[in-house]
Amino acid sequence: MVCFNYYYNDNYYVYLYVNxxxxxxxxxxxAQKRITQNMRDLRLGRGLTQKGLAERSGVSxxxxxxxxxxxxxxxxxxxxxxxxxxxxDKLITATQPMESNFSSIDDVLAKExxxxxxxxHG
Numbered sequence: 001m002v003c004f005n006y007y008y009n010d011n012y013y014v015y016l017y018v019n020x021x022x023x024x025x026x027x028x029x030x031a032q033k034r035i036t037q038n039m040r041d042l043r044l045g046r047g048l049t050q051k052g053l054a055e056r057s058g059v060s061x062x063x064x065x066x067x068x069x070x071x072x073x074x075x076x077x078x079x080x081x082x083x084x085x086x087x088x089d090k091l092i093t094a095t096q097p098m099e100s101n102f103s104s105i106d107d108v109l110a111k112e113x114x115x116x117x118x119x120x121h122g
Contacts, residue, residue: 032071033071035071036067036068036071039067039068039081039082039085039087040068042085042086042087043085046085046086050064050065050068053081053084053085056084057077057080057081057083057084058080059073059077059080059081063077064077064081067081079091
């Protein structure tokens, strides 16, 4: 989220909050390779062989091998691997939608209208 500050009548600020969708410059192929490599590094960092991870996760060795070589795996199997490797929480957090305090400029202005202005007493 980006915040722009604008002066209004010399002493009153209007804050305009703008949600910016940042497009990723990484290709799907590169993302797939990075995720595959990250999962492989997690496996190796925990001292697990492909067979060992397969046994612990319930994912077949052939599916795990195909995932590490080609990046292809079912979502169910991927989540089993993430759970077994201890990265499920990070995965869930990474896919949470960003929250916005305002849905439109009208919401911003309505909130600003409710703020007390300096020098005015009711």
